[in-house]
Amino acid sequence: QITLKESGPTLVKPTQTLTLTCTFSGFSLSTNGVSVGWIRQPPGKALEWLALIYWDDDKRYSPSLKSRLTITKDTSKNQVVLTMTNIDPVDTATYYCAHRALTGDFNSWGQGTLVTVSS
Amino acid sequence: QSVLTQPPSASGTPGQRVTISCSGSSSNIGSTYVYWYQQLPGTAPKLLIYRNAQRPSGVPDRFSGSKSGTSASLAISGLRSEDEADYYCAAWDDSLSGPVFGGGTKLTVL
Numbered sequence: 497q498i499t500l501k502e503s504g505p506t507l508v509k510p511t512q513t514l515t516l517t518c519t520f521s522g523f524s525l526s527t528n529g530v531s532v533g534w535i536r537q538p539p540g541k542a543l544e545w546l547a548l549i550y551w552d553d554d555k556r557y558s559p560s561l562k563s564r565l566t567i568t569k570d571t572s573k574n575q576v577v578l579t580m581t582n583i584d585p586v587d588t589a590t591y592y593c594a595h596r597a598l599t600g601d602f603n604s605w606g607q608g609t610l611v612t613v614s615s
Numbered sequence: 616q617s618v619l620t621q622p623p624s625a626s627g628t629p630g631q632r633v634t635i636s637c638s639g640s641s642s643n644i645g646s647t648y649v650y651w652y653q654q655l656p657g658t659a660p661k662l663l664i665y666r667n668a669q670r671p672s673g674v675p676d677r678f679s680g681s682k683s684g685t686s687a688s689l690a691i692s693g694l695r696s697e698d699e700a701d702y703y704c705a706a707w708d709d710s711l712s713g714p715v716f717g718g719g720t721k722l723t724v725l
Contacts, residue, residue, distance in 0.1 A: 602652075
């Protein structure tokens with residue numbers, strides 16, 4: 497059974513750097529084809545993909561946020577970390593991490609963590 | 616502004632069949648698979664349909680997906696009150712080199 501859980505600060509000040517950790521179990525990020533993604537959802541709004549990291553350390557970023565995002569993995573700890581620089585109130589959202597299957601779908605999601613950006 | 620276009624809302628009465636559309640382009644739906652997610656209020660999204668029309672284990676066959684050209688549809692037959700949720704389509708976008716989501720459709724069961 498695959499499980500994922502996001503952790504990080506719930507309140508961040510504008511211009512700061514946000515660091516979120518996804519801790520997972522039930523799969524290995526060193527297995528061929530496996531990837532983990534980050535998706536966010538502002539309150540009352542749609543899902544927005546942010547970043548993806550593959551088993552071979554290939555990384556993909558949303559073009560609109562690429563300059564502010566960094567995704568890394570620690571295979572030994574079963575963790576994926578997302579950092580977002582120069583945080584703004586518009587970045588207030590629930591941030592989800594999700595396992596991306598070989599079939600291309602996000603078939604398991606974490607519960608999400610709400611991050612509020614405010615001074 | 617989402618890359619994939621969905622109607623913001625849909626509705627139906629119990630037992631009815633409703634469809635939700637998802638429109639894209641040649642760089643996403645037109646060249647790859649479509650996925651559908653259901654998000655019940657206050658919860659994380661859940662995979663409903665993968666690779667255009669496949670249902671994960673545990674998803675009732677009341678839910679079905681289809682794709683034609685640069686558009687896709689999710690159909691829900693025998694509508695039930697517990698189907699009231701937000702539904703999102705998604706696809707890989709070759710131009711953006713990443714997945715894209717629709718703006719979501721809020722389904723109301725009257």
